[in-house]
Amino acid sequence: MKKFRLFTPGPCAVPEEVLLEMSRPFHHHRTDWFKGYMKAAAEKLQQILCTRNDVIIITGSGTAAAEAAIVGIHGQGSKLLTIEAGKFGQRWGEIAQQHGIPVTRHAVEWGEAITPEQLSGLLKADPAITAVMVVHSETSTATRVDLQNIGKVCQAQGKLLLADCITSAGAMPLKPDEWGVDVAITGSQKALMLPPGLGFLSVSARAWSAIETNKNQHAYYLNLNKARKSAVENDTPFTPAHLLVRGLVKALDLLLEEGLEKIWTRVATMAAATRAAGEAIGLPVFSKFPSDSVTALRPPAGITVKDIRNDLEQRFGIESAGGQDQLKVKIFRLGHMGFVDEMDTLLAIGAIEQVLYKRGHKFNLGAGVTAAQKVIAERS
Amino acid sequence: MKKFRLFTPGPCAVPEEVLLEMSRPFHHHRTDWFKGYMKAAAEKLQQILCTRNDVIIITGSGTAAAEAAIVGIHGQGSKLLTIEAGKFGQRWGEIAQQHGIPVTRHAVEWGEAITPEQLSGLLKADPAITAVMVVHSETSTATRVDLQNIGKVCQAQGKLLLADCITSAGAMPLKPDEWGVDVAITGSQKALMLPPGLGFLSVSARAWSAIETNKNQHAYYLNLNKARKSAVENDTPFTPAHLLVRGLVKALDLLLEEGLEKIWTRVATMAAATRAAGEAIGLPVFSKFPSDSVTALRPPAGITVKDIRNDLEQRFGIESAGGQDQLKVKIFRLGHMGFVDEMDTLLAIGAIEQVLYKRGHKFNLGAGVTAAQKVIAERS
Numbered sequence: 001m002k003k004f005r006l007f008t009p010g011p012c013a014v015p016e017e018v019l020l021e022m023s024r025p026f027h028h029h030r031t032d033w034f035k036g037y038m039k040a041a042a043e044k045l046q047q048i049l050c051t052r053n054d055v056i057i058i059t060g061s062g063t064a065a066a067e068a069a070i071v072g073i074h075g076q077g078s079k080l081l082t083i084e085a086g087k088f089g090q091r092w093g094e095i096a097q098q099h100g101i102p103v104t105r106h107a108v109e110w111g112e113a114i115t116p117e118q119l120s121g122l123l124k125a126d127p128a129i130t131a132v133m134v135v136h137s138e139t140s141t142a143t144r145v146d147l148q149n150i151g152k153v154c155q156a157q158g159k160l161l162l163a164d165c166i167t168s169a170g171a172m173p174l175k176p177d178e179w180g181v182d183v184a185i186t187g188s189q190k191a192l193m194l195p196p197g198l199g200f201l202s203v204s205a206r207a208w209s210a211i212e213t214n215k216n217q218h219a220y221y222l223n224l225n226k227a228r229k230s231a232v233e234n235d236t237p238f239t240p241a242h243l244l245v246r247g248l249v250k251a252l253d254l255l256l257e258e259g260l261e262k263i264w265t266r267v268a269t270m271a272a273a274t275r276a277a278g279e280a281i282g283l284p285v286f287s288k289f290p291s292d293s294v295t296a297l298r299p300p301a302g303i304t305v306k307d308i309r310n311d312l313e314q315r316f317g318i319e320s321a322g323g324q325d326q327l328k329v330k331i332f333r334l335g336h337m338g339f340v341d342e343m344d345t346l347l348a349i350g351a352i353e354q355v356l357y358k359r360g361h362k363f364n365l366g367a368g369v370t371a372a373q374k375v376i377a378e379r380s
Numbered sequence: 381m382k383k384f385r386l387f388t389p390g391p392c393a394v395p396e397e398v399l400l401e402m403s404r405p406f407h408h409h410r411t412d413w414f415k416g417y418m419k420a421a422a423e424k425l426q427q428i429l430c431t432r433n434d435v436i437i438i439t440g441s442g443t444a445a446a447e448a449a450i451v452g453i454h455g456q457g458s459k460l461l462t463i464e465a466g467k468f469g470q471r472w473g474e475i476a477q478q479h480g481i482p483v484t485r486h487a488v489e490w491g492e493a494i495t496p497e498q499l500s501g502l503l504k505a506d507p508a509i510t511a512v513m514v515v516h517s518e519t520s521t522a523t524r525v526d527l528q529n530i531g532k533v534c535q536a537q538g539k540l541l542l543a544d545c546i547t548s549a550g551a552m553p554l555k556p557d558e559w560g561v562d563v564a565i566t567g568s569q570k571a572l573m574l575p576p577g578l579g580f581l582s583v584s585a586r587a588w589s590a591i592e593t594n595k596n597q598h599a600y601y602l603n604l605n606k607a608r609k610s611a612v613e614n615d616t617p618f619t620p621a622h623l624l625v626r627g628l629v630k631a632l633d634l635l636l637e638e639g640l641e642k643i644w645t646r647v648a649t650m651a652a653a654t655r656a657a658g659e660a661i662g663l664p665v666f667s668k669f670p671s672d673s674v675t676a677l678r679p680p681a682g683i684t685v686k687d688i689r690n691d692l693e694q695r696f697g698i699e700s701a702g703g704q705d706q707l708k709v710k711i712f713r714l715g716h717m718g719f720v721d722e723m724d725t726l727l728a729i730g731a732i733e734q735v736l737y738k739r740g741h742k743f744n745l746g747a748g749v750t751a752a753q754k755v756i757a758e759r760s
Contacts, residue, residue, distance in 0.1 A: 008408045010619070022623075023403035026575060028388045028699050059577055060440050061619040064601040095600045189619060195406060197439055197577050197621030218598050220475045221444040239390070239441040239569060241577030241621060243402075319408050 004317045007348055009139050009167060009294035011189040011196055012338025014247075015254060018193060022247040029242040035234040037245050042231065044252035048192070048260065049165075049184060050175045051202045056227045057248075058199040059241045062166040062187030065199025067095050068222035069162050069183045070133065073207060074101040075214030078130040081106060081122060081159075083114050087140035087324045088164055092133045099218070104129065110141045110327060111296075113289040116149035123157045131160035131182075131210075136168040140324040142296035142333055143287040144172065151179035160207055166190055169200075170255060171267045171293035171337050182207040188244060191267070191293065191337040193251040197244045203228075265379065268292045270336040270345040273375040277349040277368035281356065286331045296323070296331040300361045305332045311355040318351050342376045384697045387728055389519050389547060389674035391569040391576055392718025394631070398573060401630040402623045409622040415614040417625050422611065424632035428572070428640065429545075429564055430555045431582045436607045437628075438579040439621045442546040442567030445579025447475050448602035449542055449563045450513065453587060454481040455594030458510040461486060461502060461539075463494050467520035467704045468544055472513045479598070484509065490521045490707060491676075493669040496529035503537045511540035511562075511590075516548040520704045522676035522713055523667040524552065531559035540587055546570055549580075550635060551647045551673035551717050562587040568624060571647070571673065571717040573631040577624045583608075645759065648672045650716040650725040653755040657729040657748035661736065666711045676703070676711040680741045685712045691735040698731050722756045 006013045027033045038057070045055040058065050070092060074080060080101055082093035085108035093105035106122060108114050114134070123129055132154055136147045147163060154161040162183040168174050169184065170191030176184045182204040189196035203211070203224065211217075211224050220226075226237040255263060271292040275285045278297040286296035299305050305322045309332055312318040321333040334348055349368045357365055386393045407413045418437070425435040438445050450472060454460060460481055462473040465488035473485035486502060488494050494514070503509055512534055516527045527543060534541040542563040548554050549564065550571030556564045562584040569576035583591070583604065591597075591604050600606075606617040635643060651672040655665045658677040666676040679685050685702050689712055692698040701713040714728055729748045737745055 004405055004407065006406075006408065011406070011408060011622070014406075019403040019405075023399040025384055025399075026386075026391070026394075027384065028386065028391060028701075029576065031699070059621075060444070060601060063618045064440070067601045098600045098603075099598045187619070195621065195623040196409065196619045197624065218479045220478045221440060221447045222601065223478075238443045239567070239576045241439075241575065241624070242391070243575040244577065244621070319411070321408075 002317050006319050007334045007340070008319050008321045009333055009335035009337065012191070012193065012335055013340055014193050014195055015251065015339045017254070018247045018251045021250040022243045026243060026246065029240055034242055037242070037249050038234040040249045041245055041252065042234070044249065044256060045200055047256055048170050048252060049202050050260070051177050051184065053176065053202040053204050054228060054231060056201045056203060056224060056231055057236065057240065057245065058222065058227065059197065059238070060199050061196060062185060062199050063091065064222055065185045065187065065201050066092055066164060068219060068224050069185055069201055070095050070101065071099055071217060071219045071222065072211040072214060072224040073131055073160060073162065073183070075210065075216060079103065079128045081129045081132045083108060083119070083132070083134045085112060085114065085141060085143060086110055086135065086138035088138055089135045092164065111143060111287050113143050113145045116146055116153045119150055120153045123153065123159060129159060131162060133162040133164070135164040136174065137172060137291040137293050139167045139294055140327065141287055142291050142294045143289050144168070144291040147174070147181065148179045151181055155180040160210060167291065167293045167337065170263065172291070173264050176202055188248065192248065193255065193338045194244060194247050197241045198248065266341060267336050269342055269376055269379045270340070271295055272379070273342065273345050273372035274334055274336070274349065276371040276375045280371035281353060281363040281368040282361065293337050294333055294335050296333045298331055300356065303356065303359050303361055305329050307359060308332055308352070308355055311359070312351055315355065316351040318348055346372050346376070382697050386699050387714045387720070388699050388701045389713055389715035389717065392571070392573065392715055393720055394573050394575055395634060395719045397634070398627045398631045402627040406623060406626065409620055414622055417622070417629050418614040420629045421625055421632065422614070424629065424636060425580055427636055428550050428632060429582050430640070431557050431564065433556065433582040433584050434608060434611060436581045436583060436604060436611055437616065437620065437625065438602065438607065439577065439618070440579050441576060442565060442579050443471065444602055445565045445567065445581050446472055446544060448599060448604050449565055449581055450475050450481065451479055451597060451599045451602065452591040452594060452604040453511055453540060453542065453563070455590065455596060459483065459508045461509045461512045463488060463499070463512070463514045465492060465494065465521060465523060466490055466515065466518035468518055469515045472544065491523060491667050493523050493525045496526055496533045499530055500533045500537070503533065503539060509539060511542060513542040513544070515544040516554065517552060517671040517673050519547045519674055520707065521667055522671050522674045523669050524548070524671040527554070527561065528559045531561055535560040540590060547671065547673045547717065550643065552671070553644050556582055568628065572628065573635065573718045574624060574627050577621045578628065646721060647716050649722055649756055649759040650720070651675055652759070653722065653725050653752035654714055654716070654729065656751040656755045660751035661733060661743040661748040662741065673717050674713055674715050676713045678711055680736065683736065683739050683741055685709050687739060688712055688732070688735055691739070692731055695735065696731040698728055726752050726756070
C-alpha cells in the first residue's frame, strides 16, 4: 500500500467530489446549462474573493490572468512599478518588459517583504508611475506583504494596485474592495481546490476605465475587454475549459459551506503549526514575513533538500516542493492550501520527523508533532 | 429517461474512459510522473497529426494556440495573408491586426473555398507576403480547402503556411510534413475526444527559424520560444491543465488503437451519410466544398433552425449547432468528430426526420435513414 499525499503549494489536493463532478457527462458551452455554471462561478468567486467587482474567468494559468491584467491596464502614458521579492514578482516585471510597457522593477531580497512606507517612498520618487503590482503571497519564498496597508498607500497616491493573490485568495484574509486592490489575480489550482487550468481576476471600476481606454492593447486571447463583454452574458469570448468551471462551482460550494473566516483560521493554524514544528526540530523558517498558505523551511546541516523530499515521497507518498532558482537547494516548502486540514499537517510533520531521524539529524523525536499539537489545540 | 447526445462540432462527445481517467488522483506537474504524460502526449500527437515536427501543448483554446503561432512567426519584415471564408478565418485576420502585424485579409464567400490557383495568383500579386494562414476545415461553414495543393503553392513560392486544423486534425486526412504545412493548429475538444482547455501546434524547422529570430514578439504566456524550451524537457513554461493532458494520453491511445486511416474513413462515412440523408429529405447541404468533420444543412422552408434544434434537444437529447453570425438562422450543423460512429449518425438522422415530420415538412419518412444506410453499407 502506498498512499499519495499532495502537499505542494499548488497544485493542491482536490476533493474527490470535485474530481467526480468533472467526470460527469457534459453539454456544449454555448448553452443556458453552461451559462448557469458561469453565473454561479462568478457569484461564488465574488464571495470567496470578498469583492463586488466583476470577476473574470480565463482558461489558462495564473500567469495568463496576470498577463491579461498587465497588458490590459497599460495604455499610453502609463507606467508600472513591480515589487519583485521572488520568482513570481520577477515574472510580472518580465511580462511588462516583454510587452514594451514602461516599468520600474524594484528588487527586494528574497524572503523579505516591502513595507508600505518603503512603497510610499518609491512612489513619491517617481510620479510617472500609474500602477503598482505586488505579490500578496510570494509562493517561491513563502512570504507575504501587508497588502491592506499597501492598498492604503496606493489609494492615497492615486495609483492602481494589481495584486498577485494566486496563493492568498481563499487561504488568507483578502478584501480587495476594502483594501483598494484594483485587480486581484488568482488561479484554480491553489486554495480553490481545483486542478490547474483556470485563472481568475477581480477588476475594479477604476481598473476597467484604464482597460477600456487602452487603445494599444495587443492581446487577443488574453483581452479583458473581450472577456468582460462576454462575462456580462455569463459567457466567454473563447472556448473555455468548461469541465473545470463545473468543478469550480462544486469546489466553491464546499469552501463557502465551511465559511471564509473558518478557512482563513484553518490555513493560519496549519501554517503556525508547521512553523512551530520546524523551529522545534531544527528546521528554521526561511521567510522574515511568512505567508500562511505555504511554509518554507531550511534543511538541517548535512541533509539536502533533495534527500528530504525524496524520502518524504518514497516512504510516505508526500509530495513537497523544493526552492526555486537561487533557493533551489536552500529550502523545502509545504503548502497549506486546498483539501488539507490540521491533521494532514500533523501527518506531514510526523513524516518529516521520521525522515530526519533516519537520516541522523539530532533532535527530540516527537518535538515537532508536539509543538504542532499545541498550536492546533490553542487555536481550535 | 432522457439521454443526452452531443453532436455539436466541438465540444464533442468524450469517452467515459477519458472522463474517468481525469477523475483519478493526480500528482504535481513538475515531476517525472507528469513528464511521462507530456512525452507520451507529444509522441502520440505526432502520430495523430502525421508529423515529425515538434508538437507544442498550450493550456488555452484553439484560438490561444493560433495567436501563439501568428504572433510567433511574424517578426520584422514579415507579412501575412489570411484567407477568410468564415468566422474562424476572420478571427485569424483580426488577431494579426490587433498585434499590428502587416496583413492582407482576403475574404471568400462563406460556403466557398479558395482554390490553390486563386491563392497562387494572390501570392504573385504581392511578393511582400511571407506567410499564409488558411482554415483547413472552416467549422462555421462546414467547408474544407484543398490543403495539400495549397501547401504545394506555398512551398513553390517560398511562403510559410499556417493552417487552422482545429476541426480537421484527427478527423480528416492531414499530412503537414508531406503537404508543407509549417504550423498545424488544433484543439482538444474536437476530434481528439477531450473536453476543451488545450491547444496544440506542430511547428516545422522553417517555422521555428522565423519564431526564434523574431525579436519583437510581445506574447509571454503564448510565447512559442518559451514553450519549445520547456517541451524539450517534456515540460511546460507555465502551469498546465495537467488533468487534461492525462485525459489526452488516454484519448490518443483510443484513437491510435482504431488507427488513423480507419478514423478518416469513419468520419468521411458519417459526413457522406449525413449529406445523402439531407438531400433525400429536402435539407440541402450548405457548403460547396463540404468538410467531413462537420455538416451544415439548410432548413426546409417554413421551419426555423431554432425549431429544429430545440426539438432535437427536447425530444431526443441531441445537441446540435446553429449557424454563426450571418448564417445564424440559415443553417444547422452536426459534428462528426469525437466519440461518435456511423450508428450515432444514423440515430441523429432518424431524430431529424422525426422532428421534421412532426413539424409538417413534406418528405418520405425513412428516406433520410435509408440514404444514410446505403452510404454506410457501401463504405464499410
